[in-house]
Structures are given as structure tokens and as C-alpha cells.
Amino acid sequence: MKLNLLTAILGLGFSFVGIFAFFLPENFFSLLPAYYGSFNSHFVKDAGIAFFSSGLLLLLSIKIIQWRLPLTLGGALFITLHGLFHIQMLIAGMAPTWLDLATESIVIISPAILTALLFVLRLREKSS
Numbered sequence: 001m002k003l004n005l006l007t008a009i010l011g012l013g014f015s016f017v018g019i020f021a022f023f024l025p026e027n028f029f030s031l032l033p034a035y036y037g038s039f040n041s042h043f044v045k046d047a048g049i050a051f052f053s054s055g056l057l058l059l060l061s062i063k064i065i066q067w068r069l070p071l072t073l074g075g076a077l078f079i080t081l082h083g084l085f086h087i088q089m090l091i092a093g094m095a096p097t098w099l100d101l102a103t104e105s106i107v108i109i110s111p112a113i114l115t116a117l118l119f120v121l122r123l124r125e126k127s128s
Helices: 002-023 025-030 041-063 065-091 098-127
Strands: none
Touching: 002 025, 002 041, 002 065, 002 098, 025 041, 041 065, 041 098, 065 098
């Protein structure tokens, strides 16, 4: 039950971000720090589709029990890889200030870690 709550929180959050980025790409991009570069509507909408897809797969994993593990993997894959990419970018010096580093850690990396942990816990759940 606790895993379903975590799954629902992550799934709803990623779905919301995806819908926001897809339907209001300029508004979404305006919230990002300047070091993300110039606005590109296509790129932002692609990211929105990826976030929405991840969120939807996680939400489906709550209801479709026999497909829970593959749906969780599908939902976790982009989010986890996206978080790893941002870790690599931070190591390379992308975030110019401590506030930027903290923001990246809270907004991108922490959800990625939680999503990867969710998949590991679902694996353990399946094997028990």
C-alpha cells in the first residue's frame, strides 16, 4: 500500500509536469534557469511527452497488477536516466550557484532517485 502511495505521488507529479510542458511550453521553459539555453518549443514538448508517459505508466502500474513490474520499469526508465544525465551535467559544472545546485538536486535528481528506488522495491516485492 505504501508503494502504491509513492507510485501515485510520482505518477501524478510526472503527469502534471508533462501536461504543463506540452500545453504551455513557453511558461514551462520560463521557470527554468538561464543555463538551460534558448527556448525550443519542440524540445520542451518532447520532454513533456516523456514526463507524461512516465507518469501514466507509473499510474497504470497501480491498477494493472499483473503488469506492475514492466509498467514500473517503463515509467522509471526515462526519469532515472534523465536524473543521471543531470548528475553528469552538475559534475561538469552546469549549475553556476549553490542555489542552482540545490534546485537541480531537489527538482530533478531526488525524484529520479525515488523512482529508481520504487523500481527496486517493486522488484523485491515481486520476488517475495
